[in-house]
Amino acid sequence: MIEVHATAKHMLGMPPTEFLRDYWQKKPLLIRNAFPGFESPLQPEDLAGLACEDGVLARIVAHDPKKDSWMLRHGPFPEDMFPSMPHHDWTLLVQDVDKWDADVGALLERFDFLPRWRIDDVMVSFAAPGGSVGAHVDQYDVFLLQAQGRRRWQIDDRPNPPVHFRLDVELKLLQRFEPTHDWVLEPGDMLYLPPGVPHHGVAEDACLTFSVGMRAPAAAELLGDFVDTLASEADESLRFADPELEPAKDAFEIDAAAMERVVEGLNKLRMNDPERLGEWFGRFITTYRTALRPGGREPGDGRSRIEIEWDLQQGAYLQRDPWTRMAWQRAGRGARLYVSGESHALPLADARHIANAECLDGGDYAKLSITGRDLVQDLLQRGHYALEFPEDAAR
Incomplete structure (x- = not known):
């Protein structure tokens, strides 16, 4: 099944163990009425006000359907801008709304079947009718909760869908998008998408969507940070050494014995030590992507x-x-x-x-x-x- 109805007992329409076994990072799932009678704790004007604040990560994406051209603008935005915005074809996206609004943050309690350190943030988007960010693909899991209004979602869940990007826009939009499923989500409906699934959302009317996104560091990011940590903490006395060196047959050859000593030198850094790896990862995964801390009571x-x-x-x-x-x-x-x-x-x-x-x-x-x-x-x-x-x- 790719579409289910939530029950009073199970927000996901099934026990979390079943969802994690059959859907998590495997295939999409549309959950109708996941949040029955849902009333958004945030209004569009609240989101617009937040997007005007310094330090808030906000973007506006606008689309010209006639020219198929896209515009991306980053906040903070002037307060007098929003009343003059057009009535269609644009979207406001604000990151980390769960940090700025306690009621939005409280929604994360419903996702306690996942490790909290895996959850990155709740991004909230307001879209005018026709508003969209284009067909794209994410490299992380996301739960898309419809909060107000209606949004049409299309996805392509075929194996190995084409993911080539357009070169004529600043956004990473897909060159080709051939949907296999097409739904209109009402308030309280929620769409789960694993990494790598092409999708496209378009506002049927003025709407709010809450995106609960997961943190999924790239392997290169993990490796780079771990190696940097090892290097910064390494004892200067740990060096390449060859006390049993024999006369070289060819002075310019890097022979097998030399490479064995290279491996020995790297192993001195304890790269494969589970305790050290765990210590590094705990610090890494709890470090937020920005140093921003809101002001408040001393x-x-x-x-x-x-x-x-x-x-x-x-x-x-x-x-x-x-x-x-x-x-x-x-x-x-x-x-x-x-x-x-x-x-x-x-x-x-x-x-x-x-x-x-x-x-x-x-x-x-x-x-x-x-x-x-x-x-x-x-x-x-x-x-x-x-x-x-x-x-x-x-x-």
Whole structure:
């Protein structure tokens, strides 16, 4: 099946284990009514306002159907621009809306059958009637949730579809696109696409679409970062050596013995050490693609640790910054907690609890070991948490 209906029990129309077994990175799936009665937590004017802010990753894609020409423009945009935009054939796309809007970020809880560190962001797009970004292909998994209005999606799910790109546009658009499926999605419908599936979405009327995209680093990116890490941490005394060198038969030949010594030299960097590989990957995968951190309340509001712990006992809580990525990994009898590219040794229970909690209240904090509390206090002072108070509590 390529089209299913969600049920009250299963958002995907099936248990997550079945979806992961049969569809994940294998074939597309349209889920009708995945979010029944869905009401968008964001309005088009909210998205336009966000696209005008400094530091927000926003784009506008416009299409001239008569000339088949495309225009790409990057934000931030002037506030007076949107009222003058045409009534058709353009799209506004804003990345990382889950970081800027807590209600949008809350949607990610519905995707907890996936590792959170695999989820990149929620991109939100507004399209005027006829608006599109053209036929294209992504190299990562994506869930396309229709939030408002209707959008027509066409896909080509044939094996080895043509993926040659046009050379006359700035966007990576397909030269040829031959759809095998054609659907109109209503609010609450969701389309899952694995990597490499050509697709084309066109707004039937003014609409909002939420794109939950996965993080899928290219092999070259993984290799480059890992090698850079090994090189930066390498001991200068680790060098190519040939203490048992024999007289050369040909002074200009790189012989087999020399290549064996090259391999020995590289192995000194412990490239195949699972522990070191895991340490690097934990730091790598929790590092966000930009260093952007939104402003806000000063970390801890200048309170001392004693005051903060008293506040937590009285109902305050620590809210994790939405730009802070966390993951954890077992390490011997304990664990490593990775926080935005940093690595911290913790008891396993602490690492698991801190990583899984978007906010820590007094009870959560009390369950942590001294080491765990020390780390949380340090993360608070460095902006990874904000001290929040219930609305009805006296400051």
